[in-house]
Amino acid sequence: MCVTQLLWTTVLPAQAQGVPAAQTPAVSVTPGFPIASDARLAGDSRQTRFVLDLDKAVPFRAFLLSEPYRVVVDLPQVSFHLPAGAGTSGRGLVKAFRYGMVMPGGSRIVFDLTGPARIANSSVLDAANGQPPRLVLELEEVDEATFARAIGTDNRPTLKPSLADSSPSAALAAASPNPLAVRPPPTTPAGAPAAPNAPADTRPVVVIDPGHGGIDYGTQGGEIPEKNLVLAFGQALRDRLERAGKFRVVMTRDDDTFIPLGDRVRIAQKQGAALFVSIHADALPRGEGDAQGATIYTLSDKASDVEAERLAEAENRADLIGGVNLTEEPADVADILIDLARRETRTFSNRF
Incomplete structure (x- = not known):
């Protein structure tokens, strides 16, 4: 089990959306594909x-x-x-x-x-x-x-077969119909009096991000795709943390849904997350033995200047540095501020 974790402070690295920026030019016909x-x-x-x-x-x-x-x-x-x-x-x-x-x-x-x-x-x-x-x-x-x-309502046609995975692990993914559900608090029934002076939930927010989902299967171990394995693990981790009662837990996905990487980041930002844990799983090629245990990745300390430049030029970079708008800042100033925020985030992640 491979776990990527990042303490949420002020900045995250730019993430590819997974969708082409422009339409794909015509290509030769691939046999078998519609x-x-x-x-x-x-x-x-x-x-x-x-x-x-x-x-x-x-x-x-x-x-x-x-x-x-x-x-x-x-x-x-x-x-x-x-x-x-x-x-x-x-x-x-x-x-x-x-x-x-x-x-x-x-x-x-x-x-x-x-x-x-x-x-x-x-x-x-x-x-x-x-x-x-x-x-x-x-x-x-x-x-x-x-x-x-x-938002998040899943519209599926009645055509069979559907895109839902048919493996046993997919049953876990069918539990929540909302692909962007962040487990909001229950609403007060109509006509019922609101609780007076209800205390605010001040517990730290932990966002659990099961990787892949939907059309993105991830890697494959035997007959189990990575997307199902990490979802089941993420749900078990959520339940474990919630039983402890010390944290408020939010899932980026609670079913078999493809969510772009940037949208996963925005879920955590909107929730004011103290910790963002992205869960993935590796697979060894057949015949290379077995593996067990976990690997933890924090923000790379070798991020390239190209990556920093791409982050600085991102459309939503105003949201990446604690709400500070960098769109009007010179490129070199924006790069410095982003680098400082990245260093702080990396320090917190390593300490965690």
């Missing part, structure tokens, strides 16, 4: 429909993300052969979209929205009336409150 041949948008600023033409029906899942407003569609690996420039311009609720392979066996489409919206319908249509199989996504304009409630 082919996406066309994509189109229709509608207006109140209701917008996206249609993706395929040569065969595929399972998928769609969900919302905030900051900025986005819709994400995860599907099995697809060979994209869309017309040149597809996704660079939008229509209605969609400003633009990008697409590509996020890892072997998995593809993703990300829609940048003009404002808050919800997924009114998502489905896969079989070939009919001269039309090929189609993935259809219907978006509907909503207010901020409705959007906030819809």
Whole structure:
């Protein structure tokens, strides 16, 4: 079991989102993979429909993300052969979209929205009336409150098989329907009096981050994918910590969901986490023996200047140094402040 831990103070290293920054250019057909041949948008600023033409029906899942407003569609690996420039311009609720392979066996489409919206319908249509199989996504304009409630809602089509893993460990992943659930406190029933002067929960927040999930299987040990193993371990660790009563525990994922690395970081930031523990597992090649025990990684003390520069140029770098806005600072000043914060974080991590 390989555990990455980082005491949460002021800064985290830049993390790749796992989604291509721009649409993937046309590539040769990969035998066996579905082919996406066309994509189109229709509608207006109140209701917008996206249609993706395929040569065969595929399972998928769609969900919302905030900051900025986005819709994400995860599907099995697809060979994209869309017309040149597809996704660079939008229509209605969609400003633009990008697409590509996020890892072997998995593809993703990300829609940048003009404002808050919800997924009114998502489905896969079989070939009919001269039309090929189609993935259809219907978006509907909503207010901020409705959007906030819809974040993390998992929209899956009825098509079988689904993307859910069929191994025994996957049963653990089905416990929570909300992929971004952070275990909020229960709400007071309507009409019930609120508890007077309820004391604030001042316990340190520990964020447990089971690696991988969804279309990202991680490594493979025997018949068990890493994503299932680390989820089960993370849930057991959560239960152990909660029984001790000394900490408030938050999971970045409590089911079989793919969450971009940057969003995992933001969950911890919003929770004011004192400790962020990312859990992964290694696998030895067959025939190289067995391994046991744990390895703990803290923030690297050999981070390159290129990494520091990438962090300094990140869009959300204002959130990385305790809320200090570095966007107006000269690059050399921003680099120095980021380096100081990284050193402090590394010191706390090593001490822990």
